[in-house]
Amino acid sequence: MPIPDFQATMLPLLQHLADGNEHDNAETHQALSRMFGLTEEEQQQLLPSGKAKIFTNRLAWAKSYLKRFGLIANPSRGAYAITAKGLSLLQASPPRVDLKLLQSLDADAGNQTDAYTGPLLEESPCGNGPMDDPFSQIEQCHATLEQALQGELLSLVRRASPAFFERLVIDLLLKMGYGGSYTDAARTLGATGDGGVDGVINEDRLGLDTVYIQAKRWQDSTVGRPEIQKFVGALMGRHSSKGIFLTTSSFTKDAREYVAAIPYRIILIDGQTLTRYMIQYDVGVAVHTTYAIKRIAMDYFDQE
Incomplete structure (x- = not known):
């Protein structure tokens, strides 16, 4: 229930x-x-x-x-x-x-x-209004604002130039811990258009392993299984088993099922996931307002 x-x-x-x-x-x-x-x-x-x-x-x-x-x-x-x-x-x-x-x-x-x-009994733009407790309403409002932000981000990213999109991908991957220095990441990721691979980036700052990247700045077309198969073929040609396929659109069900069935570690990042990571790692976004929710510090009163 x-x-x-x-x-x-x-x-x-x-x-x-x-x-x-x-x-x-x-x-x-x-x-x-x-x-x-x-x-x-x-x-x-x-x-x-x-x-x-x-x-x-x-x-x-x-x-x-x-x-x-x-x-x-x-x-x-x-x-x-x-x-x-x-x-x-x-x-x-x-x-x-x-x-x-x-x-x-x-x-x-x-x-x-x-x-x-009084306000708790009024209609709320988030959650179930008076049915939700205040903390749930705050969380629901935060989720609603974040969804709206994701939509705005995705629209901007899809309209961006190829050079800007490339820089965005570099910034995001660096924030996530890939790539070592910005210069190294920019150089390797910039080597695009070669046999189904847009670039290669270090998996860690020491460069102990590499991850190949494919990035598609598409508006409406979904990425299907054939595109993923080309990418996997490119990885095989480079004796690699790790890759990130990133798109501003989405992936078909066949594409996701194919990735789940093969012995290669392929991470699929669609437009929604991309913007969620951008928010999580502060790429292209900034904090607007911060609210501190405080509670009783019982340890303080235990000293009485």
Whole structure:
């Protein structure tokens, strides 16, 4: 089943804590995973950044909001318990607990809380708006912006001159650790048009092995198996087994299946992969804005 959004976990979380005992994070995670019928694979799914598990992250946000609105407490590190306010809410048997309900409870009590100020309930241009926790929304927005950037980059690269494209490939490969010096990389990669190979570059800075390069700055045509076979034939003629085939378009299914079946190490880099590497290695892009997301440093407070 789909992984529940962080607001959908609020009521089950309160119900799990309803016995009044302290429950640690691991126990709570297991209990709510069973409640929602999540498979092990679903529990292990990661956010786009790959740095946190989706379900774990959403539970953390649910705990954060319930704690800030006074429905649960954090009596010891990594453990939570329900409060009298939380028990009172459960006794009212609400069909769902979410940010709107928490806001209304605060308003009814005449309180003003710092826990929530409104934007999370508005439509979001990224992710699922109020269904996603704030961190997921940030990651989804970042992914959306990066996809747009990839499209802009690919358009610019396809319109670039052959000389500029050659320099771009050199810059990228050097940033990725190939080629040794820029001068060596430029000289070897510039030896183009010879028997299906555009150039050769050192695999490492010491030049212990070489990798042959084929680069196609194509607009619409896809690279098929025949082009890859020509490249492999050129590698055989040079007694090499390693190559990078790079294009600004894409590869056909036959081309990819052929590469997967042969005993040669051929890396296929299409337009989408090329621009993703350009962003990853800061080639042709620059940082626009940096946001620092901070959290409590518990080690600092442990000294008390």
